[in-house]
Amino acid sequence: MRAGIYARISHDPFETTLGVQRQIEDCTKEAKRRNWEIVEIYQDNDVSATRSKVRPEYQRMLSDVAQGHINAMVVWDIDRLTRTPRELEDIIDLADKMNLSMANVGGEIDLSTPQGKLTARIKGNVARHEAEQMSRRLQRAFQQRALSGKPHSYAPYGFERITREDGTKWDIANREQADVLNEAAERYASGESLRSICQDFMRRGIPAAKTDKWATTSLRQMFLRPVNIGMRQHKGVIVGKANADPIMSEDLYNQVCARLTDPERIKHAYGRTPRQLLSAIAQCGLCGGKMRYSKATEYRGKKVPAQYDCKECFKVRRKSEPIDQIVTGAVLGRLKDPKLLVALAKDTSGELPRLRERLDGLKARLDIAADQFADGTITGEQLKRINSKLIPDMEDTKKRIGHLQGSNPIIGLIGANAAERWENAPLEIRRQVIQELMTVMIMPAGAGGKFNPELIKIEWKA
Numbered sequence: 001m002r003a004g005i006y007a008r009i010s011h012d013p014f015e016t017t018l019g020v021q022r023q024i025e026d027c028t029k030e031a032k033r034r035n036w037e038i039v040e041i042y043q044d045n046d047v048s049a050t051r052s053k054v055r056p057e058y059q060r061m062l063s064d065v066a067q068g069h070i071n072a073m074v075v076w077d078i079d080r081l082t083r084t085p086r087e088l089e090d091i092i093d094l095a096d097k098m099n100l101s102m103a104n105v106g107g108e109i110d111l112s113t114p115q116g117k118l119t120a121r122i123k124g125n126v127a128r129h130e131a132e133q134m135s136r137r138l139q140r141a142f143q144q145r146a147l148s149g150k151p152h153s154y155a156p157y158g159f160e161r162i163t164r165e166d167g168t169k170w171d172i173a174n175r176e177q178a179d180v181l182n183e184a185a186e187r188y189a190s191g192e193s194l195r196s197i198c199q200d201f202m203r204r205g206i207p208a209a210k211t212d213k214w215a216t217t218s219l220r221q222m223f224l225r226p227v228n229i230g231m232r233q234h235k236g237v238i239v240g241k242a243n244a245d246p247i248m249s250e251d252l253y254n255q256v257c258a259r260l261t262d263p264e265r266i267k268h269a270y271g272r273t274p275r276q277l278l279s280a281i282a283q284c285g286l287c288g289g290k291m292r293y294s295k296a297t298e299y300r301g302k303k304v305p306a307q308y309d310c311k312e313c314f315k316v317r318r319k320s321e322p323i324d325q326i327v328t329g330a331v332l333g334r335l336k337d338p339k340l341l342v343a344l345a346k347d348t349s350g351e352l353p354r355l356r357e358r359l360d361g362l363k364a365r366l367d368i369a370a371d372q373f374a375d376g377t378i379t380g381e382q383l384k385r386i387n388s389k390l391i392p393d394m395e396d397t398k399k400r401i402g403h404l405q406g407s408n409p410i411i412g413l414i415g416a417n418a419a420e421r422w423e424n425a426p427l428e429i430r431r432q433v434i435q436e437l438m439t440v441m442i443m444p445a446g447a448g449g450k451f452n453p454e455l456i457k458i459e460w461k462a
């Protein structure tokens with residue numbers, strides 16, 4: 001069987017469903033269990049702001065089925081694959097015509113029998129109904145809280161919480177912190193980097209929110225909070241006034257947000273001085289020393305191209321450009337190979353599955369509470385109390401999961417469009433991926449001027 005895996009991140013404001021990475025991992029295992037060969041991985045993202053109706057990877061998958069490139073599909077569940085009964089009918093038609101085998105994780109969707117079709121239809125409809133119900137309930141509960149402008153359980157940095165005469169909680173400026181935040185904002189708006197501002201604050205011993213350490217990511221988040229101008233947001237949209245006095249001018253707030261969300265800037269946010277792809281990664285084939293990059297120059301009137309030199313034995317030097325090309329080609333070949341994902345999936349430390357289980361557990365508890373609230377078993381006050389306990393825990397768990405996943409940038413690059421993702425990945429990430437996947441050994445050039453690719457030795461790491 002030549003199988004494709006299809007995974008989809010769905011629009012899900014509370015992230016109650018599975019991350020795409022986990023879908024792929026589970027589907028990979030399922031395919032292995034069935035001895036199906038994975039030849040393609042398709043992943044769509046339905047989360048984008050516009051939530052476009054088009055799913056390019058879904059379309060690609062359909063055309064691969066139609067052309068006979070794949071004859072089996074693995075999905076986490078049928079609701080990952082089709083969003084509407086109409087889409088399911090398309091799949092059923094295609095399965096009939098092309099003899100397509102389908103599997104979901106831990107089950108079989110047999111589209112070749114009337115009973116199997118019926119089951120798929122029912123499952124699709126139930127999933128859709130549940131999703132609609134759940135999101136309606138939860139959204140109502142959260143929206144209410146957001147719209148009413150009620151603050152979270154603690155005052156954000158820059159504020160302190162007071163209780164007003166009528167009993168409502170209200171955030172007013174913490175003068176000292178608000179001044180720090182405004183200073184940072186003004187410096188950032190006039191061109192200074194987040195990093196240099198953080199470093200300066202640490203040098204001056206200014207305490208950060210709940211810690212001594214100023215981090216660029218949290219400073220960035222602080223800048224983007226609408227509460228700075230006394231507003232409150234819900235799902236990324238400003239929905240009304242917060243129970244808070246503004247601590248920053250709208251003008252400054254807008255300037256800072258504009259600079260932070262400038263797409264050009266985001267691209268360069270990694271902002272390290274660009275180095276060469278392989279400098280200090282490639283090894284000298286003679287002495288094993290680290291090769292360094294020297295840029296193109298002129299020597300006694302002759303052009304010397306950019307090259308990698310051994311700075312230890314000084315005996316090996318090779319033109320850098322073809323080496324970069326060979327290594328890039330090799331990495332891309334490997335990234336496009338779905339087997340790599342299988343290898344990586346096996347390799348998780350055990351911490352990740354535990355955290356995911358915990359996350360699922362927390363989500364289930366939130367769901368139950370929302371159900372109980374919707375049924376009238378518990379009051380809004382009780383729901384709020386439960387949420388205020390569970391949500392920070394959930395956020396923390398998510399952060400740790402993100403951190404663990406983030407520590408392996410390869411996962412984000414694997415797939416059919418690896419080349420494009422590689423192209424867009426910052427140099428730092430590319431270097432990290434190369435180091436994780438392979439060792440590169442540069443042998444001395446042989447006789448004759450022609451570049452011999454065999455003198456670049458690539459060894460894959462297990």
Ligand SMILES: [Zn+2]
Nearest residue numbers: 284287310313
């Ligand atoms: Zn050497």
